[in-house]
Amino acid sequence: MIKYKTKQFAILGTSLAVLLAATGWQFAPQTEKAAKPNIVIVNLDDLGYGDVGAYGATALKTPNMDRIANGGIRFTNGYATSSTCTPSRFALVTGVYPWRNKEAKILPGDAPLLIDTAQQTIPKVLKKAGYATAIVGKWHLGLGNGDTDWNKEVKPGPNQLGFDYSYILAATQDRVPTVYIENTRVVGLDPNDPIRVSYKQNFEGEPTGKDNPELLKMKWHHGHDQSIVNGISRIGYMKGGQKAKWNDEEMADLFLTKAQQFIKDHKSKPFFLYYAMQQPHVPRTPHPRFKGVTGMGPRGDAIAEADWCLGELLNTLEKEGILENTLIIFTSDNGPVVNDGYHDDAVEKLGKHKPAGPLRGGKYSLFEAGVRVPFITYWKGTIKPAVSDAVVCQLDLLSSLAHLTGQEAKGLDSRNYLDVFLGKTQKGRSELILEASSRTALRQGDWLMIPPYNGPAINKMVNIELGNAKEYQLYNLKTDIGQQHNLAKSEPERLKKLVTAFEQLQQG
Numbered sequence: 001m002i003k004y005k006t007k008q009f010a011i012l013g014t015s016l017a018v019l020l021a022a023t024g025w026q027f028a029p030q031t032e033k034a035a036k037p038n039i040v041i042v043n044l045d046d047l048g049y050g051d052v053g054a055y056g057a058t059a060l061k062t063p064n065m066d067r068i069a070n071g072g073i074r075f076t077n078g079y080a081t082s083s084t085c086t087p088s089r090f091a092l093v094t095g096v097y098p099w100r101n102k103e104a105k106i107l108p109g110d111a112p113l114l115i116d117t118a119q120q121t122i123p124k125v126l127k128k129a130g131y132a133t134a135i136v137g138k139w140h141l142g143l144g145n146g147d148t149d150w151n152k153e154v155k156p157g158p159n160q161l162g163f164d165y166s167y168i169l170a171a172t173q174d175r176v177p178t179v180y181i182e183n184t185r186v187v188g189l190d191p192n193d194p195i196r197v198s199y200k201q202n203f204e205g206e207p208t209g210k211d212n213p214e215l216l217k218m219k220w221h222h223g224h225d226q227s228i229v230n231g232i233s234r235i236g237y238m239k240g241g242q243k244a245k246w247n248d249e250e251m252a253d254l255f256l257t258k259a260q261q262f263i264k265d266h267k268s269k270p271f272f273l274y275y276a277m278q279q280p281h282v283p284r285t286p287h288p289r290f291k292g293v294t295g296m297g298p299r300g301d302a303i304a305e306a307d308w309c310l311g312e313l314l315n316t317l318e319k320e321g322i323l324e325n326t327l328i329i330f331t332s333d334n335g336p337v338v339n340d341g342y343h344d345d346a347v348e349k350l351g352k353h354k355p356a357g358p359l360r361g362g363k364y365s366l367f368e369a370g371v372r373v374p375f376i377t378y379w380k381g382t383i384k385p386a387v388s389d390a391v392v393c394q395l396d397l398l399s400s401l402a403h404l405t406g407q408e409a410k411g412l413d414s415r416n417y418l419d420v421f422l423g424k425t426q427k428g429r430s431e432l433i434l435e436a437s438s439r440t441a442l443r444q445g446d447w448l449m450i451p452p453y454n455g456p457a458i459n460k461m462v463n464i465e466l467g468n469a470k471e472y473q474l475y476n477l478k479t480d481i482g483q484q485h486n487l488a489k490s491e492p493e494r495l496k497k498l499v500t501a502f503e504q505l506q507q508g
């Protein structure tokens, strides 16, 4: 009975559509196009505010990033929620502030899935709107239930959070297991050579960076002295899985190919692609054809490689005839670091290049360079080129994309700023809480308040100011982007106002 009725309605619907088409009324297809563009989020790993030409870099050339920055909206106040990867990505995917989840800190490669499978996520929202969804690249949000056997199905993970397709590295390029995982399975695993992973102790007979420096092609500077894979020692221990181990220099090409394939396979219906490039995180291993192109060593060359990947992605969208029906959001998970644990010439060959641009601090920092990142929206033919000073945050992508695709969904902290992302207004967030290794600060309007924190002022290993001070800090970011003048003492009323707002927001 129900079946019969449905069929009747379907016939009615079809006749209506035919009738409307015959009268030249193109309501349906146009709405479809406007509301359901393909969506691609390109999220780089540790790319700094000053690493992009359009953001002021001169020594480093990024023609493809510049192309979308100049042809779309270049946000000057675009933020990640956190100055490290896991919390930043947690907020992007779920629309929830990372400081609400105590486990949202840099995860080891064998950590369990950080996100509850019942939780709202961007891919779940878009799936509801009829999108095909995929993640290609770096995950770093944990996998499994904490006792993962890498030789079996590795889940729950992205496929249980709304991604139809996943081709990922579990954590970071410098952490074991150094294998790709495609839809819950380790790629290329030989059952006769099972993988074992431990973050506690080494497996008998396995060389390490600490004990066998003679086996290394890239020497560690701090940390990174455990299992050796491809001549690079990593964080964590691993045994077996020889055939499944990735080739570091081919990683960018491989992720690009997977991203392009997904686009080609889904070009006829709306798709969402989360393309999480691994560059320029350590170990920086650009393909040999990028070796030396920037004169800045592997860090610069890895950025040039990432820029090329972006260009190839744009070419694919163009060739498939869908560039004008694709919204691209380009950003980075946290700010830059030059020496993040390997001797890779990044410090020696930096020259005059400033990865943080005019900002203070860097990765791990509560100062601006930790969290303010390149942030670009590009939609050929729809978004008018502009520079926007509105405060925008990755946290708000979930609600904004939900709104774009006609969904109600919103994450706990995510708000709809679609009009800002599309350039219809420059009225962005008025308040935003920023995080760095569980420390938080408040941006309100042009002002930034950092409460007192114990802890070192500088992380000497990476040579970055962390933002810790015994006293309150208050900066006017409009007149003092480099955070050189602490106005906490001279503006007591304003400080009080921000402290109160900060406390209320964190309780809410």
Ligand code: NG6
Binding pocket: 045, 046, 084, 085, 086, 106, 140, 172, 174, 222, 223, 224, 235, 281, 282, 334, 340, 341
């Ligand atoms: C740190 C690593 C660093 C990097 C970072 C995670 C050491 C000494 N340092 O613990 O190299 O891997 O974690 O970076 O091990 S992130 O971008 O994924 O947050």
Ligand code: CA
Binding pocket: 045, 046, 084, 085, 281, 333, 334
């Ligand atoms: Ca990162």
